[in-house]
Amino acid sequence: MSDDVELALRSTRVVTPEGVRAATVTVVGGTIEAVLPYEVGVPAVDLGDDALLPGLVDTHVHVNDPGRAEWEGFWTATRAAAAGGITTLVDMPLNSLPPTTTVGHLRIKRQAAQGRTHVDVGFWGGALPGNVKDLRPLHEAGVFGFKAFLSPSGVDEFPHLDSTQLACSLGEIAGFDGLLIVHAEDPSRLTDAPAGPAYAGFLASRPHAAETDAIAQLLHLARRSNARVHVLHLSSAAALPLIAAARAEGVRVTVETCPHYLTLSAEEVPDGASEFKCCPPIREAANRDLLWQALADGTIDCVVTDHSPSTADLKTPDFATAWGGISGLQLSLPAIWTEARERGHQLTDVVRWMSAxxxxxxxxDRKGAIAPGRDADFAVLAPEDTFTVDPARLHHRNPVTAYAGKTLHGVVKSTWLRGQRVYSEGEFAEPKGRLLTRTG
Incomplete structure (x- = not known):
């Protein structure tokens, strides 16, 4: 152990890659130096039985800043993230204005974020019709990969790719071994949702086949080009056999799902409650059970929020016209932990899905684990404590949530970024987040 230890945290439940154990974690220069025996003789912040987790990494967040900062913004999004135990987020290339589809637009996005982030923030680029020439420069500028839609995105400035355009973008990205992350719904399978407050009509307008057909097309092109692809926000379990088979054949595909698909169900959505509206939609409880099985067996790799907020006025009672997006940054960890513990999963599973x-x-590679050499990013969680979700107490810019009134397990007591406490018991430090690039 170095004489330069600047922080030590001690807990009876430290979640490490090897499992949960009593330990003392020492920090030097913002980096985890060692994971030592619990009884080691070093002055430490004693967390008692609260669990010490690696800070969560949320790779699917719509901050919407600049351009639609009234929907969210870097200041509020990163405060909500810190309050939820998230220490790193990667921002989607839409719904900001301009979208992150050129190096110049990336520069504008980074300027908007500078000095206003309470956690670390990286950026995805966007793959649009006609911007193939911009993909390699964006990659070299440090974006973590490229997002594409296969169906309309909901905002005019971010159009979707048809099959020819998808193949062209994939070929370019494969040339530098980049990553394409894809909103996979087939537009030919989508219909206009009927006007009115009934959720059933909206759900029927985006059937399982919309996801399975789009994913089949993506997997075919990924196989042909040997490209790395990632399926965003999988809601339909019907696509799981396709994904498993492609992976067995060597296709380089990963898959995520979201807390709302794992903890909510179509059967419980009240009429007019468009805070539950998202695309693809929240499906039936039986489908939810199959998603949990896929998480357990590794077919689904990870869980992210797809935090996609809007102002409250856009969440009208009409499912045909209401904005489609769910705000979840602050609540993702307790929402998943509440359901996971009921299904027999452990904190090690949650950390694997949401951090590692x-x-x-x-x-x-410096995030995602409590291990020597990693950033000293931590979330301190009281796993047995409960709270009832009050929208007014959330740190998102707009107090709209599908979890209102739900009682959840797991209270985030504090959050630490590179060994500095950035959140504690409802209070925030000055922003200490860094803007991350793929290259360092």
Missing amino acids: RTAALAGL
Whole structure:
């Protein structure tokens, strides 16, 4: 142990890659130096029986800043993340204005974020019709990969790719071994949702086949080009056999799902409650059970929020016209932990899904584990404590949540970024987040 230890945290439940154990974690220069026996003789912050987790890494967040900062923004998004135990997020290339589809637009995005992030923030680029020439420069500028839609995105400035355009973008990205992350719904399978407050009509407008057909097309092109691809926010379990078979054949595909698909169900959505509206949609409880099985067997790699907020006025009672997106940054950890513990999973599983594998997806090799050499990013969680979700107490810019009134297990007591406490018991330090690039 070095004489330069600047911080030590001691807990009876430290979640490490080898499992949960009593330990003392020492920090030097913002980096984890060692994971030592619990009884080691070093002055330490004693966390008692609260669990010490690696900070979560959320690779699917729409911050919407600049351009639609009234929907969210770097200041509020990263505060909500810190309050939820998330220490790193990767921002989607939409719904900001401009979208992150050129190096110049990336520069504007980074300027908007500078000095306003309470956690570390990286950026995805976007793959649009006509911007193939911009993909390699964006990759060299440090984006973590490229997002594409196979169906309309919901905002005019980010159009979707048809099959020819998808193949062209994939070929370019494969040339520098980049990563394409894909909103996979087939537009030919989508219909206009009927006007009105009934959720059933909206759900029927985005059937399982929309996902399975789009994913089949993506897997075919990925196989042909040997490209790395990632399926975003999988909601339909019907696509799981396709994914498993492609992976067995050597296709380089990873898959995520989201807390709302794992903890909510179509059967419980009240009429007019468009805070539950997202695309692809929240499906039936039986489908949810199959997603949990796929998480357990590794077919689904990770869990991310797809935090996609809007102002409250856009969440109208009409499922046909309401904005489609769910705010979840602050609540993702307790929401998943609440359901996971009921299904017999452990904190080690939650950390694998929400920290280790998300860090690996983005190539963030200093994140995602309590291990020597990693960034000293931590979340302190009281796993047995409960709270009832009050939208007014959330740190998202707009207090709209599908979890309102739900009682959840797991209270985030504090959050630490490179050995500095950035959140504790409802209070925030000055922003200490860094803007990350793929190259360092």
